[in-house]
Amino acid sequence: MSYGYGWRPYVSVAKRRRLAAKEIARMKKSGRRVSPVTIGGRKIAKTFWGESWCENLEAYSDYSNRLPRGRTYVRNGSVMDLQVETGRIRAIVNGSSLYDVDIEIKPLSKKRWAGIKKQCAGKIDSMVELLEGSISKGVMEVVTRPGDGLFPAPREISLRCSCPDWATMCKHVAAALYGVGARLDHEPETLFTLRGVEPVEMIAAAIASPPKRRKSGRGRVLKTDDLSSVFGIDLDLSAAADTPKASRPKRRAAKKVTKRTAAKKSTKKVTKRTAAKKAAKKVTKRTATKKTAAKKTATKKTATKKTAKKTATKKTAKKATKKTATKKTATKKTTKKATKKAAKKTTPRRAARRKTGSPTPKKRAR
Numbered sequence: 001m002s003y004g005y006g007w008r009p010y011v012s013v014a015k016r017r018r019l020a021a022k023e024i025a026r027m028k029k030s031g032r033r034v035s036p037v038t039i040g041g042r043k044i045a046k047t048f049w050g051e052s053w054c055e056n057l058e059a060y061s062d063y064s065n066r067l068p069r070g071r072t073y074v075r076n077g078s079v080m081d082l083q084v085e086t087g088r089i090r091a092i093v094n095g096s097s098l099y100d101v102d103i104e105i106k107p108l109s110k111k112r113w114a115g116i117k118k119q120c121a122g123k124i125d126s127m128v129e130l131l132e133g134s135i136s137k138g139v140m141e142v143v144t145r146p147g148d149g150l151f152p153a154p155r156e157i158s159l160r161c162s163c164p165d166w167a168t169m170c171k172h173v174a175a176a177l178y179g180v181g182a183r184l185d186h187e188p189e190t191l192f193t194l195r196g197v198e199p200v201e202m203i204a205a206a207i208a209s210p211p212k213r214r215k216s217g218r219g220r221v222l223k224t225d226d227l228s229s230v231f232g233i234d235l236d237l238s239a240a241a242d243t244p245k246a247s248r249p250k251r252r253a254a255k256k257v258t259k260r261t262a263a264k265k266s267t268k269k270v271t272k273r274t275a276a277k278k279a280a281k282k283v284t285k286r287t288a289t290k291k292t293a294a295k296k297t298a299t300k301k302t303a304t305k306k307t308a309k310k311t312a313t314k315k316t317a318k319k320a321t322k323k324t325a326t327k328k329t330a331t332k333k334t335t336k337k338a339t340k341k342a343a344k345k346t347t348p349r350r351a352a353r354r355k356t357g358s359p360t361p362k363k364r365a366r
Contacts (some may be wrong), residue, residue: 008094013076020080027081037079037179044074045181047132049188051180052144056151066167070174079179091176099163101176106156116142116150120202127203127270131188150195155160186281189274199270200267225284 024034045051058067073093074080089103109353119142124130137142143149159168184191192199 016094017077020078020098023094023098024080024352033083034081035083035184036077037074037082038077039075039182042075043184044071044178047185047188048135048140049131049182049191050184052140053151053184053191054178056144056146057177057181059146059152066169066171066174068159069191070176070178071170073171073175074182075176079175082183084094084180084183084194086193086196089176089180089194091172091179093161093172093175095163099172101162101173102160104158104160105194106153108150110300112148113197113201115148117202124202127199127267128273130199130202131274136354150197152195177310200270203267203270238248247276 024036026307027034045054058064062324073095077093078094080094080098081090083090087105087107089101089105090103091103093099093101120139123136123139144151147153159173161170161172163172180194182189188200
Protein backbone atom coordinates (compact mmCIF):
# COMPACT_ATOMS: atom_id res chain seq x y z
CA MET A 1 0.00 0.00 0.00
CA SER A 2 1.41 3.42 -0.98
CA TYR A 3 1.15 6.50 1.24
CA GLY A 4 1.56 10.16 0.35
CA TYR A 5 5.22 11.26 0.61
CA GLY A 6 6.10 7.83 2.06
CA TRP A 7 4.46 8.49 5.45
CA ARG A 8 1.95 6.20 7.09
CA PRO A 9 -1.30 7.46 8.66
CA TYR A 10 -1.26 8.49 12.33
CA VAL A 11 -1.78 5.74 14.90
CA SER A 12 -2.58 6.54 18.55
CA VAL A 13 -0.02 5.77 21.25
CA ALA A 14 -2.31 3.26 23.00
CA LYS A 15 -2.89 1.30 19.80
CA ARG A 16 0.82 1.33 18.99
CA ARG A 17 1.64 -0.03 22.43
CA ARG A 18 -0.91 -2.83 22.07
CA LEU A 19 0.48 -3.87 18.69
CA ALA A 20 4.06 -3.64 19.94
CA ALA A 21 3.25 -5.74 23.02
CA LYS A 22 1.80 -8.47 20.79
CA GLU A 23 4.90 -8.42 18.59
CA ILE A 24 7.27 -8.56 21.58
CA ALA A 25 5.30 -11.48 23.04
CA ARG A 26 5.67 -13.29 19.74
CA MET A 27 9.43 -12.67 19.79
CA LYS A 28 9.72 -13.99 23.34
CA LYS A 29 7.84 -17.15 22.38
CA SER A 30 10.25 -17.70 19.51
CA GLY A 31 13.14 -17.66 22.03
CA ARG A 32 14.52 -14.18 21.43
CA ARG A 33 15.94 -12.28 24.42
CA VAL A 34 14.11 -8.95 24.76
CA SER A 35 15.12 -6.18 27.22
CA PRO A 36 12.96 -3.01 27.00
CA VAL A 37 13.95 0.38 28.42
CA THR A 38 11.72 1.59 31.27
CA ILE A 39 12.06 5.07 32.81
CA GLY A 40 10.39 6.16 36.03
CA GLY A 41 9.57 9.87 35.92
CA ARG A 42 10.70 12.65 33.60
CA LYS A 43 14.47 12.31 34.14
CA ILE A 44 16.07 9.81 31.77
CA ALA A 45 19.39 9.28 33.62
CA LYS A 46 20.20 9.84 37.29
CA THR A 47 23.74 8.48 37.89
CA PHE A 48 27.12 9.84 36.79
CA TRP A 49 27.58 7.50 33.82
CA GLY A 50 24.04 7.91 32.46
CA GLU A 51 24.02 11.71 32.81
CA SER A 52 27.50 11.94 31.22
CA TRP A 53 26.32 9.87 28.24
CA CYS A 54 23.28 12.14 27.68
CA GLU A 55 25.39 15.31 28.12
CA ASN A 56 27.89 13.99 25.57
CA LEU A 57 25.04 13.48 23.04
CA GLU A 58 23.60 16.93 23.63
CA ALA A 59 27.03 18.61 23.37
CA TYR A 60 27.27 17.95 19.60
CA SER A 61 25.32 20.27 17.28
CA ASP A 62 24.92 17.48 14.68
CA TYR A 63 22.30 15.81 16.88
CA SER A 64 20.48 18.85 18.31
CA ASN A 65 17.50 18.84 15.89
CA ARG A 66 16.19 15.31 16.50
CA LEU A 67 17.10 14.73 20.14
CA PRO A 68 13.91 16.26 21.70
CA ARG A 69 11.64 13.80 19.81
CA GLY A 70 13.91 10.96 20.88
CA ARG A 71 13.54 12.02 24.53
CA THR A 72 9.72 11.89 24.30
CA TYR A 73 9.89 8.47 22.64
CA VAL A 74 12.13 6.95 25.31
CA ARG A 75 9.98 8.45 28.10
CA ASN A 76 6.84 6.92 26.52
CA GLY A 77 8.44 3.48 26.64
CA SER A 78 8.76 3.21 22.86
CA VAL A 79 12.18 1.49 23.05
CA MET A 80 10.85 -2.07 23.19
CA ASP A 81 14.26 -3.78 23.01
CA LEU A 82 17.86 -2.58 23.50
CA GLN A 83 20.95 -4.76 23.10
CA VAL A 84 24.47 -3.38 23.68
CA GLU A 85 27.47 -5.28 22.33
CA THR A 86 31.11 -4.49 21.64
CA GLY A 87 31.03 -1.66 19.11
CA ARG A 88 27.31 -2.05 18.37
CA ILE A 89 23.86 -1.00 19.64
CA ARG A 90 20.73 -2.75 18.37
CA ALA A 91 17.22 -1.61 19.24
CA ILE A 92 13.55 -2.05 18.31
CA VAL A 93 11.64 1.24 18.56
CA ASN A 94 7.85 1.52 18.38
CA GLY A 95 6.58 4.18 15.96
CA SER A 96 3.87 3.88 13.31
CA SER A 97 5.20 0.31 13.29
CA LEU A 98 8.22 -1.45 14.82
CA TYR A 99 11.49 -0.11 13.41
CA ASP A 100 14.94 -1.74 13.64
CA VAL A 101 17.76 0.58 14.74
CA ASP A 102 21.42 -0.39 14.19
CA ILE A 103 24.20 1.86 15.57
CA GLU A 104 27.89 1.08 15.07
CA ILE A 105 30.49 2.72 17.32
CA LYS A 106 34.21 2.41 16.69
CA PRO A 107 36.12 0.69 19.52
CA LEU A 108 38.49 2.75 21.63
CA SER A 109 42.03 2.88 20.19
CA LYS A 110 44.87 1.36 22.22
CA LYS A 111 46.77 4.64 22.34
CA ARG A 112 43.75 6.55 23.66
CA TRP A 113 42.96 3.84 26.23
CA ALA A 114 46.58 3.82 27.42
CA GLY A 115 46.46 7.61 27.87
CA ILE A 116 43.23 7.37 29.93
CA LYS A 117 44.75 4.66 32.16
CA LYS A 118 47.93 6.67 32.63
CA GLN A 119 46.07 9.83 33.62
CA CYS A 120 43.77 7.92 36.04
CA ALA A 121 46.58 5.85 37.60
CA GLY A 122 46.62 6.02 41.39
CA LYS A 123 43.30 7.96 41.55
CA ILE A 124 40.78 5.08 41.65
CA ASP A 125 40.58 2.91 44.77
CA SER A 126 38.24 0.08 43.76
CA MET A 127 36.06 -1.29 40.97
CA VAL A 128 32.89 -0.54 42.92
CA GLU A 129 33.79 3.15 43.20
CA LEU A 130 34.51 3.29 39.47
CA LEU A 131 31.18 1.71 38.45
CA GLU A 132 29.17 3.70 40.99
CA GLY A 133 30.72 6.93 39.70
CA SER A 134 32.10 7.98 43.11
CA ILE A 135 35.40 9.14 41.61
CA SER A 136 37.41 12.34 41.86
CA LYS A 137 36.88 15.37 39.64
CA GLY A 138 40.19 14.76 37.90
CA VAL A 139 39.12 11.28 36.80
CA MET A 140 35.69 12.62 35.73
CA GLU A 141 37.35 15.24 33.52
CA VAL A 142 39.61 12.61 31.92
CA VAL A 143 36.77 10.15 31.28
CA THR A 144 34.24 12.70 29.96
CA ARG A 145 36.66 14.81 27.93
CA PRO A 146 35.15 15.28 24.43
CA GLY A 147 37.26 13.60 21.76
CA ASP A 148 39.73 11.99 24.19
CA GLY A 149 37.52 10.33 26.84
CA LEU A 150 35.46 7.15 26.94
CA PHE A 151 32.41 8.61 25.23
CA PRO A 152 32.25 8.48 21.40
CA ALA A 153 32.30 11.49 19.10
CA PRO A 154 29.92 11.86 16.08
CA ARG A 155 32.71 10.87 13.66
CA GLU A 156 32.98 7.52 15.48
CA ILE A 157 29.24 6.71 15.20
CA SER A 158 27.34 5.37 12.16
CA LEU A 159 23.53 5.34 12.35
CA ARG A 160 20.91 3.24 10.54
CA CYS A 161 17.12 2.90 10.92
CA SER A 162 14.44 1.06 8.91
CA CYS A 163 11.98 4.00 9.07
CA PRO A 164 11.18 6.09 5.93
CA ASP A 165 12.78 9.23 7.42
CA TRP A 166 15.58 10.55 5.18
CA ALA A 167 17.65 11.96 8.08
CA THR A 168 20.42 9.80 9.54
CA MET A 169 19.57 10.93 13.08
CA CYS A 170 15.84 10.17 13.18
CA LYS A 171 13.71 10.16 16.34
CA HIS A 172 13.97 6.36 16.61
CA VAL A 173 17.80 6.46 16.61
CA ALA A 174 17.75 9.31 19.16
CA ALA A 175 15.43 7.27 21.41
CA ALA A 176 17.82 4.29 21.22
CA LEU A 177 20.81 6.49 22.15
CA TYR A 178 18.92 7.95 25.13
CA GLY A 179 17.97 4.40 26.08
CA VAL A 180 21.68 3.60 26.42
CA GLY A 181 21.98 6.47 28.92
CA ALA A 182 19.08 5.05 30.94
CA ARG A 183 20.64 1.57 30.80
CA LEU A 184 23.97 2.92 32.17
CA ASP A 185 22.16 3.86 35.41
CA HIS A 186 21.71 0.15 36.20
CA GLU A 187 24.55 -1.41 34.20
CA PRO A 188 27.49 1.04 33.99
CA GLU A 189 29.84 -1.67 32.75
CA THR A 190 28.02 -1.66 29.38
CA LEU A 191 29.91 1.53 28.43
CA PHE A 192 33.23 -0.34 28.72
CA THR A 193 31.88 -3.32 26.75
CA LEU A 194 30.59 -0.93 24.07
CA ARG A 195 34.02 0.66 23.67
CA GLY A 196 35.80 -2.72 23.78
CA VAL A 197 37.85 -2.17 26.97
CA GLU A 198 37.95 -3.70 30.46
CA PRO A 199 37.38 -1.48 33.52
CA VAL A 200 39.60 -3.81 35.58
CA GLU A 201 42.60 -2.48 33.66
CA MET A 202 42.08 0.98 35.16
CA ILE A 203 42.19 -0.48 38.67
CA ALA A 204 45.26 -2.59 37.85
CA ALA A 205 47.05 0.47 36.44
CA ALA A 206 46.21 2.41 39.60
CA ILE A 207 47.65 -0.34 41.84
CA ALA A 208 50.71 -1.02 39.67
CA SER A 209 51.79 2.64 39.58
CA PRO A 210 54.36 3.05 42.44
CA PRO A 211 54.07 6.02 44.79
CA LYS A 212 56.53 8.86 44.32
CA ARG A 213 59.45 8.78 46.76
CA ARG A 214 60.64 11.85 48.47
CA LYS A 215 64.27 12.84 48.11
CA SER A 216 66.09 12.21 51.36
CA GLY A 217 67.98 15.33 52.39
CA ARG A 218 71.61 14.66 53.31
CA GLY A 219 72.86 16.18 56.56
CA ARG A 220 76.37 16.69 57.88
CA VAL A 221 78.55 13.56 58.08
CA LEU A 222 81.20 13.37 60.74
CA LYS A 223 84.58 11.97 59.91
CA THR A 224 86.01 9.01 61.81
CA ASP A 225 88.63 11.19 63.51
CA ASP A 226 85.90 13.52 64.84
CA LEU A 227 83.91 10.56 66.16
CA SER A 228 86.89 9.09 67.97
CA SER A 229 87.74 12.46 69.51
CA VAL A 230 84.16 12.99 70.67
CA PHE A 231 83.59 9.55 72.23
CA GLY A 232 87.24 8.77 73.11
CA ILE A 233 87.13 5.44 71.24
CA ASP A 234 89.30 4.18 68.40
CA LEU A 235 86.95 3.20 65.55
CA ASP A 236 88.00 0.72 62.86
CA LEU A 237 85.55 1.10 59.96
CA SER A 238 87.57 -0.89 57.42
CA ALA A 239 85.84 -4.16 58.45
CA ALA A 240 82.45 -2.55 58.10
CA ALA A 241 83.40 -1.27 54.66
CA ASP A 242 84.58 -4.74 53.59
CA THR A 243 81.28 -6.45 54.57
CA PRO A 244 78.84 -6.42 51.61
CA LYS A 245 75.51 -4.64 52.03
CA ALA A 246 72.23 -6.57 51.98
CA SER A 247 70.74 -6.75 48.51
CA ARG A 248 67.59 -4.62 48.28
CA PRO A 249 66.28 -5.69 44.87
CA LYS A 250 64.91 -8.88 46.42
CA ARG A 251 62.71 -6.86 48.75
CA ARG A 252 61.48 -4.75 45.87
CA ALA A 253 60.66 -7.87 43.86
CA ALA A 254 58.76 -9.29 46.83
CA LYS A 255 56.82 -6.02 47.15
CA LYS A 256 55.89 -6.13 43.45
CA VAL A 257 54.64 -9.73 43.81
CA THR A 258 52.51 -8.83 46.83
CA LYS A 259 51.05 -5.86 44.94
CA ARG A 260 50.15 -8.07 42.00
CA THR A 261 48.49 -10.66 44.23
CA ALA A 262 46.60 -7.88 46.03
CA ALA A 263 45.42 -6.52 42.68
CA LYS A 264 44.25 -9.98 41.59
CA LYS A 265 42.42 -10.51 44.88
CA SER A 266 40.69 -7.11 44.58
CA THR A 267 39.58 -7.87 41.01
CA LYS A 268 38.24 -11.28 42.10
CA LYS A 269 36.28 -9.65 44.93
CA VAL A 270 34.85 -7.06 42.55
CA THR A 271 33.80 -9.73 40.04
CA LYS A 272 32.13 -11.71 42.83
CA ARG A 273 30.27 -8.62 43.97
CA THR A 274 29.09 -7.83 40.46
CA ALA A 275 27.96 -11.44 39.99
CA ALA A 276 26.05 -11.30 43.27
CA LYS A 277 24.40 -8.02 42.25
CA LYS A 278 23.38 -9.46 38.88
CA ALA A 279 21.93 -12.58 40.57
CA ALA A 280 19.98 -10.39 43.01
CA LYS A 281 18.63 -8.32 40.10
CA LYS A 282 17.49 -11.47 38.29
CA VAL A 283 15.71 -12.73 41.44
CA THR A 284 13.96 -9.37 41.91
CA LYS A 285 12.87 -9.36 38.26
CA ARG A 286 11.42 -12.86 38.59
CA THR A 287 9.52 -11.95 41.75
CA ALA A 288 8.21 -8.77 40.09
CA THR A 289 6.96 -10.75 37.07
CA LYS A 290 5.26 -13.27 39.38
CA LYS A 291 3.57 -10.48 41.33
CA THR A 292 2.34 -8.80 38.16
CA ALA A 293 0.97 -12.11 36.86
CA ALA A 294 -0.86 -12.71 40.15
CA LYS A 295 -2.31 -9.18 40.05
CA LYS A 296 -3.52 -9.68 36.48
CA THR A 297 -5.25 -12.97 37.35
CA ALA A 298 -6.89 -11.36 40.39
CA THR A 299 -8.18 -8.43 38.32
CA LYS A 300 -9.53 -10.85 35.68
CA LYS A 301 -11.40 -12.85 38.36
CA THR A 302 -12.94 -9.72 39.85
CA ALA A 303 -13.99 -8.52 36.39
CA THR A 304 -15.67 -11.87 35.62
CA LYS A 305 -17.51 -11.76 38.97
CA LYS A 306 -18.76 -8.25 38.29
CA THR A 307 -20.00 -9.21 34.82
CA ALA A 308 -21.79 -12.27 36.26
CA LYS A 309 -23.53 -10.06 38.86
CA LYS A 310 -24.61 -7.59 36.16
CA THR A 311 -26.08 -10.36 34.00
CA ALA A 312 -27.95 -11.81 37.03
CA THR A 313 -29.47 -8.43 37.89
CA LYS A 314 -30.54 -7.95 34.25
CA LYS A 315 -32.25 -11.37 34.21
CA THR A 316 -34.13 -10.64 37.47
CA ALA A 317 -35.30 -7.27 36.09
CA LYS A 318 -36.61 -8.95 32.92
CA LYS A 319 -38.52 -11.54 34.98
CA ALA A 320 -40.08 -8.80 37.13
CA THR A 321 -41.21 -6.86 34.04
CA LYS A 322 -42.77 -10.02 32.57
CA LYS A 323 -44.70 -10.69 35.82
CA THR A 324 -46.07 -7.16 35.92
CA ALA A 325 -47.14 -7.40 32.26
CA THR A 326 -48.98 -10.70 32.90
CA LYS A 327 -50.75 -9.17 35.92
CA LYS A 328 -51.92 -6.19 33.86
CA THR A 329 -53.28 -8.45 31.12
CA ALA A 330 -55.12 -10.57 33.72
CA THR A 331 -56.76 -7.49 35.27
CA LYS A 332 -57.89 -6.29 31.83
CA LYS A 333 -59.46 -9.66 31.09
CA THR A 334 -61.34 -9.68 34.41
CA THR A 335 -62.72 -6.17 33.80
CA LYS A 336 -63.94 -7.19 30.34
CA LYS A 337 -65.73 -10.25 31.77
CA ALA A 338 -67.39 -8.11 34.47
CA THR A 339 -68.70 -5.64 31.92
CA LYS A 340 -70.15 -8.44 29.80
CA LYS A 341 -71.95 -9.96 32.81
CA ALA A 342 -73.43 -6.58 33.73
CA ALA A 343 -74.73 -6.13 30.21
CA LYS A 344 -76.45 -9.56 30.30
CA LYS A 345 -78.20 -8.74 33.64
CA THR A 346 -80.21 -5.85 32.15
CA THR A 347 -84.02 -6.73 32.16
CA PRO A 348 -85.97 -7.23 28.94
CA ARG A 349 -88.39 -4.46 29.97
CA ARG A 350 -85.66 -1.90 30.06
CA ALA A 351 -84.43 -3.11 26.71
CA ALA A 352 -87.96 -2.79 25.25
CA ARG A 353 -88.40 0.69 26.75
CA ARG A 354 -85.12 1.74 25.27
CA LYS A 355 -86.29 0.52 21.85
CA THR A 356 -89.72 2.24 22.08
CA GLY A 357 -88.45 5.34 23.87
CA SER A 358 -91.18 5.24 26.61
CA PRO A 359 -90.26 6.79 29.92
CA THR A 360 -89.49 4.64 32.92
CA PRO A 361 -92.22 4.53 35.61
CA LYS A 362 -91.64 6.48 38.75
CA LYS A 363 -91.21 4.71 41.99
CA ARG A 364 -94.16 4.72 44.27
CA ALA A 365 -93.93 6.72 47.43
CA ARG A 366 -94.22 4.59 50.51
